[in-house]
Amino acid sequence: MVMSTFSVVDYVVFILLLVLSLAIGLYHAFRGWGRHTVGQLLMADRKMGCLPVALSLLATFQSAVAILGVPAEIYRFGTQYWFLGCSYFLGLLIPAHVFIPIFYRLHLTSAYEYLELRFNKTVRVCGTMTFIFQMVIYMGVVLYAPSLALNAVTGFDLWLSVLTLGIVCTVYTALGGLKAVIWTDVFQTLVMFLGQLAVIIVGSTKVGGLGHVWAVASEHDRISGIELDPDPFVRHTFWTLAFGGVFMMLSLYGVNQAQVQRYLSSRTEKAAVLSCYAVFPCQQVVLGMGCLIGLVMFAYYQKYTMSTQQSQASADQFVLYFVMDLLKDLPGLPGLFVACLFSGSLSTISSAFNSLATVTMEDLIRPWFPEFTEARAIMLSRSLAFGYGLLCLGMAYISSQMGPVLQGAIVGLLAGLIMAFWIGIGSIVTSMGSSIAASPPNGSSFSLPSNLTTATVTTLMPSTTLSKPTGLQRLYSLSYMWYSAHNSTTVIVVGLTISLLTGGMRGRPLKPGTIYPVLPRLLALLPLSCQKRLCCRSYSQDLPVDTDLFPEKMANGVLSDSKDKEVVALDGWAQQGSSPTFILQETSL
Structure with a gap:
């Protein structure tokens, strides 16, 4: 089997990406x-x-597996996947x-x-701990998957590319911090755009x-209409993708955390x-480019x-x-x-x-060792x-x-994780035993990966089975697009x-700013009499505050030390409390 090879110019372009990424990171580090x-x-x-925060937000989850996965999805199944763009709104x-005002006004780090x-x-x-566990596994996949695909196609040394990628990334991230990460993301976003273009x-x-491309795709039924089937077990429909x-x-x-940290760096x-x-x-542009490459x-x-x-x-190659x-x-x-892929x-x-x-430092170390000096904290x-x-x-x-792999608050979290692993692993076992990927035209086998970890390539999941699933297999065939909704619902x-059974807050006051008044926002246009009947009118009210947690957190006001001092703070709803207090007022974003 003859492999495609890189020319000297190709190597220069690829190495230039790594050198410039490292240079940007080291510039901000030193x-x-x-x-x-x-x-x-x-x-x-x-x-x-x-602008740099926006491009960094975009780049963070535009991984190599997405760049490879979306065009392959469109090639095999048509443009139905494009309707995912409806969910972006x-x-x-x-x-x-909702999230940014809450997080930003609380002045969080993690x-x-x-x-x-x-x-x-x-x-x-x-x-x-859940975030750390999930991200470490995810990073192993993101680091290894593109290197393996590149090795299979070009003969580019597998572990050389893995080590180069990992070491370059580790150096500029550790030394330069978030600012270096954001500005290298900006550069890398431009490279991704140019490579796909x-x-x-x-x-x-x-x-x-492009006109001929569209005509050929239409002729072979690759331009999908709106599929309004509400069945959540159908892999891709308008409802599945949009909602x-x-x-x-x-x-x-x-x-x-990766995205929240960027919002909070603004x-x-x-x-x-x-x-x-x-x-x-x-x-929308990124999704459109991925779809166009597939067509x-x-x-x-x-x-x-x-x-x-x-x-x-x-599929991954x-x-x-x-x-x-x-x-x-x-x-x-x-x-x-x-270079775009990497x-x-x-x-x-x-x-x-x-x-x-960041989460290790702020959530697991600093709360237990608050006396760390600035120099020691930086080194750590x-x-x-x-x-x-x-x-x-x-x-x-x-x-x-590993081979091929797919994709009370505490009790709720554990239940959500259990359901996620149950359905995810069940779907792997079921698909491995009973499903075959659809074949593309020209007689290509285009089989599922036999040696590539593709936990994040959800778009490459098989869509046809030998027989209609029943029982637990029916549950395992739930569209991957509903996984987040299913797990979130389980947690809630x-x-x-559990909260109702154990007494909920048991009289403990809510911390100010941790609740967003969704109902008042949604019904604010109703007549005042209707708002009063629905208990969603705007009002001011005293709220007890934990002064040990909030002196440095509240950006919109200063904590009062006595009842006779009033401070305008965040939106919210609360009950009458004792000193010290905040005065909560409805405010516009």
């Missing part, structure tokens, strides 16, 4: 060396602008107007700090233009909200014969084979696409390293980032041995049930 603070390292001193609007303010320290630690332009030109996707977006852009709350808004058109790939193989390697390629075939006569462009990995991995170091934060980098390299090795229902 700029002001010796005067850095923990706030600068973990939160970019909370002085970032809207609510999936970004809700974080912008998203899990909120759990302690709303519940208690135990819940905070459970949330932090090059494939679209060259590919569409070779097959006769199930909202919960997935909320998990990524609403409460994920210089103002308004800048944080605007950065979230800016992600919406950017996400161009389909039209290309209607005109040109598929190579032996391509016809035998697994299919796009890379296409790119190497398409760009083989244009030195530098294959290297640009590989930019996706670098941005995702660096964000993970930084967020892992950098050591944590290095340590997580090495750990993720170890996870990449474990990923190589079980958590509320």
Whole structure:
């Protein structure tokens, strides 16, 4: 079997990506060396602008597996997946107007700090440990998967690319902190955009233009209409993508530490909200480009014969084979696409390293050792980032041995995790035993991966089975787009049930600013008499405050030391309490 190879120009382009990423990171690391603070390292001193934060938000979850997965999905099943873009509206609007105001006004560093303010320290630690566990596993996959695909297609040394990627990312993340991560994300986002754009332009030109691409796709039923089947067990429908996707977006852009940390690094709350808004058109462009690559790939193989390697390629290698075939006569462009692929990995991995170091420092170390000096805290934060980098390299090795893999508050959390693992593992076992991927045209086998860990390539899940599932198998066939909604519902229902059975808050006051007045916001346009009947009118009210937690947290007011002093604080609802108090007033965003 003859493999595609890199030219000298391709290697230069690829190495240039790594060198420039490292240079940007080291520039921010050594700029002001010796005067850095923990706030600068973990939160970019909370002085970032809207645009770099927006591009960093976009890059964080635009991983290499997404760059490979979306075009392969469109090639195999058509453009139904494009309707995921409908979920971006609510999936970004809700974080912008609910999550960001709450998190920003509480002046948090870790998203899990909120759990302690709303519940208690135990819940905070459970949330932090769950995040660390999930991200370490995820990073192993993100680090290993593109390197394996590249190795299979080009013969590029597997572990050399894994080590290079991991070491470069670890160095600039540990030394430069969040500011270095955000600015390298900006550069890497531009590389991802250019790499995908090059494939679209060259590919569409070779097959006769985008108009011809669309015509060929329409002729072969690859342009999907709106599928309104409400069945949640159908893999992709409008409802599954548009509404199930909202919960997935909320998990990524609403409460994920990597994203929350970027919101909180903004210089103002308004800048944080605007950065979230800016992600919406950017996400639509990225999704559209992924879909176009899939359609161009389909039209290309209607005109040109598929190579032996391509016809035998697994789903995770299919796009890379296409790119190497398409760009083989244009030195530098294959290297640009590989740089695009590794930019996706670098941005995702660096964000993970930084967020892992932050939650470990803020949630697991500082609460127990508050007397740390600034210098020692900085050294420890950098050591944590290095340590997580090495750990993720170890996870990449474990990923190589795993084969194919898919994808009370405390009690609620555990129940949600159990349900997630139950359905996820059940679907793996069921699909491995009884399902076969749909075959593409031209007689290609296009089988599922036999040697690549693809926990995040949810778009490559098989869609056909030998027989209609029943019983537990029916549950296991739940569309992956509903996983977040299903697990979130499990956490809420079980958590509320346990709270009711155990007495809930038991008279303990709510912390100010931890509750968002959703109902008053939604019904604010109703007549005042209706609002009063629905108990959602705006009013001011005294609220007891824990002065040990909030003196440095409240950005909109100053705590009072006696009852005769009133302070305007955050929106919320509460009950009459004792001194010290806040005066809670309805305010507009």
